[in-house]
Amino acid sequence: MKTQPECFDCLLGQAFAALQLTGIDKDQQTKILKDVFGVFQAADAAATPAAIATLVNKIIQDQTGVVDIYRDYKEQSTQQALQLYPELKKLIEVSDDPLDTAVRLSIAGNIIDVINYDDYDLLKTVERAIQEPLDGSSIEELRTALHSARHVLFLADNAGETVFDRLLIETLAIPVTYAVKGGPMMNDATWEDAKAAGVDQVAKLVTVGEPSIGILPDYFSLEFRELLANAELIISKGQANYETLEELNYSAFFLLQIKCIHVADGSGLPMGRMALIHKQV
Amino acid sequence: MKTQPECFDCLLGQAFAALQLTGIDKDQQTKILKDVFGVFQAADAAATPAAIATLVNKIIQDQTGVVDIYRDYKEQSTQQALQLYPELKKLIEVSDDPLDTAVRLSIAGNIIDVINYDDYDLLKTVERAIQEPLDGSSIEELRTALHSARHVLFLADNAGETVFDRLLIETLAIPVTYAVKGGPMMNDATWEDAKAAGVDQVAKLVTVGEPSIGILPDYFSLEFRELLANAELIISKGQANYETLEELNYSAFFLLQIKCIHVADGSGLPMGRMALIHKQV
Numbered sequence: 001m002k003t004q005p006e007c008f009d010c011l012l013g014q015a016f017a018a019l020q021l022t023g024i025d026k027d028q029q030t031k032i033l034k035d036v037f038g039v040f041q042a043a044d045a046a047a048t049p050a051a052i053a054t055l056v057n058k059i060i061q062d063q064t065g066v067v068d069i070y071r072d073y074k075e076q077s078t079q080q081a082l083q084l085y086p087e088l089k090k091l092i093e094v095s096d097d098p099l100d101t102a103v104r105l106s107i108a109g110n111i112i113d114v115i116n117y118d119d120y121d122l123l124k125t126v127e128r129a130i131q132e133p134l135d136g137s138s139i140e141e142l143r144t145a146l147h148s149a150r151h152v153l154f155l156a157d158n159a160g161e162t163v164f165d166r167l168l169i170e171t172l173a174i175p176v177t178y179a180v181k182g183g184p185m186m187n188d189a190t191w192e193d194a195k196a197a198g199v200d201q202v203a204k205l206v207t208v209g210e211p212s213i214g215i216l217p218d219y220f221s222l223e224f225r226e227l228l229a230n231a232e233l234i235i236s237k238g239q240a241n242y243e244t245l246e247e248l249n250y251s252a253f254f255l256l257q258i259k260c261i262h263v264a265d266g267s268g269l270p271m272g273r274m275a276l277i278h279k280q281v
Numbered sequence: 282m283k284t285q286p287e288c289f290d291c292l293l294g295q296a297f298a299a300l301q302l303t304g305i306d307k308d309q310q311t312k313i314l315k316d317v318f319g320v321f322q323a324a325d326a327a328a329t330p331a332a333i334a335t336l337v338n339k340i341i342q343d344q345t346g347v348v349d350i351y352r353d354y355k356e357q358s359t360q361q362a363l364q365l366y367p368e369l370k371k372l373i374e375v376s377d378d379p380l381d382t383a384v385r386l387s388i389a390g391n392i393i394d395v396i397n398y399d400d401y402d403l404l405k406t407v408e409r410a411i412q413e414p415l416d417g418s419s420i421e422e423l424r425t426a427l428h429s430a431r432h433v434l435f436l437a438d439n440a441g442e443t444v445f446d447r448l449l450i451e452t453l454a455i456p457v458t459y460a461v462k463g464g465p466m467m468n469d470a471t472w473e474d475a476k477a478a479g480v481d482q483v484a485k486l487v488t489v490g491e492p493s494i495g496i497l498p499d500y501f502s503l504e505f506r507e508l509l510a511n512a513e514l515i516i517s518k519g520q521a522n523y524e525t526l527e528e529l530n531y532s533a534f535f536l537l538q539i540k541c542i543h544v545a546d547g548s549g550l551p552m553g554r555m556a557l558i559h560k561q562v
Binding site for chain 2 (some may be wrong): 008009012019026027037042265
């Protein structure tokens with residue numbers, strides 16, 4: 001999805017929120033914002049919002065010297081989710097359809113996102129995830145794909161959400177490689193965040209390469225490039241991965257909350273809903 | 282008031298809203314937004330938001346060819362306010378303190394502002410204006426100043442609001458020069474807007490010079506420069522005039538709604554309130 005005029009408002013809001021968290025003063029904020037405007041001005045017409053956000057976040061990291069801007073928030077998100085883990089695990093175990101429940105919970109976990117929500121109600125989202133119909137594709141398509149796959153490449157999104165992904169991975173019962181960011185990038189899950197959520201106990205951890213928002217080939221490690229090229233079955237979490245992987249030529253199951261009008265328009269699904277989207281190329 | 286980091290979010294929102302109104306397509310919007318980012322990037326650290334907004338609006342006018350972007354909105358605002366005119370006139374006539382009521386109504390009229398409010402309730406604002414205490418300075422300071430002045434320079438703000446200003450001018454009962462913009466600039470009142478509100482029947486109309494947001498010396502006509510320098514008593518409407526005139530060395534009575542956190546901080550008055558501020562230099 002290429003960047004729409006409205007996206008710049010969102011990108012600026014994200015940059016501003018990150019600058020606030022670094023604790024620098026207003027004059028320094030303005031100075032760095034001007035470099036952010038330079039990135040906006042120079043952005044290629046076909047660039048995705050994720051590609052622009054990546055450059056913006058690198059500027060903020062470089063110029064403030066604060067690399068892991070969302071560290072505290074990510075740790076809190078993970079702890080909050082881990083407290084729910086036993087209860088959610090039980091929900092899946094007693095479910096008539098554990099895969100369906102685990103998929104829904106993994107999508108529910110995508111609500112953990114300070115970038116798009118100032119405030120969210122995780123428990124309410126879990127309840128909603130269990131009860132409401134899933135938008136997009138049928139869970140049966142995923143079930144069928146899982147039957148014939150020997151391995152899953154799972155593309156992580158935010159820290160905290162990782163705990164919900166762990167529950168899904170435990171339910172899949174086939175080997176999973178869990179791809180996280182190679183370093184801090186907004187509130188995206190890193191190796192440490194995945195470990196803190198216990199994902200390392202149930203999946204092989206890899207990084208996609210250099211830190212970036214979404215799945216951007218410019219930042220891929222050689223290892224991840226090969227993993228992606230040879231993936232039998234891809235499960236991708238969140239909007240940024242959806243936006244960016246959609247540009248590439250891969251079949252995948254996307255599990256996400258529809259948080260933005262352009263993703264809603266692009267997917268044909270309503271704003272604010274939880275979606276399982278099976279893209280076949 | 283110099284531009285704060287948060288101001289850019291507001292400035293971008295205004296630019297985007299204006300672009301939407303011009304009816305150009307999304308690719309053209311993005312192209313023009315990039316020039317807007319160029320203005321943001323190049324902005325002087327001491328520039329006011331009004332000065333930046335002026336440059337941004339000129340770019341949008343030039344590149345879209347749509348000069349009077351808010352024309353329909355301004356006409357509707359004026360018509361809406363004119364419908365209330367007889368009722369408001371009566372309110373002033375039966376008031377124990379016509380000056381106090383007319384000042385409050387003129388401040389109430391400052392709510393007519395598509396730039397800061399998507400939606401507002403004009404009648405509710407009028408009711409509030411009549412009942413609530415005015416923040417800032419005492420009406421008695423204005424009354425005293427009016428007793429010794431032979432002439433008032435009245436700095437207009439938005440179209441529609443002009444009708445409320447006319448009611449105040451009719452109540453002042455001394456000669457008034459009403460300064461409007463020399464051409465379309467967002468929803469600011471022009472000569473035509475003031476005439477449509479009937480202000481030309483009760484005051485001498487002048488323009489401040491080239492169209493600009495607020496009162497910016499770079500755009501003054503020679504006539505207005507002299508008027509301002511020799512003004513006995515200045516009544517200034519709205520935030521942008523307050524923000525910009527505050528930077529210059531003039532005593533004035535500012536009548537405005539506090540619409541932004543920085544104006545609230547700068548004036549020491551609460552957000553969302555109606556204020557009469559007497560600045561003495």
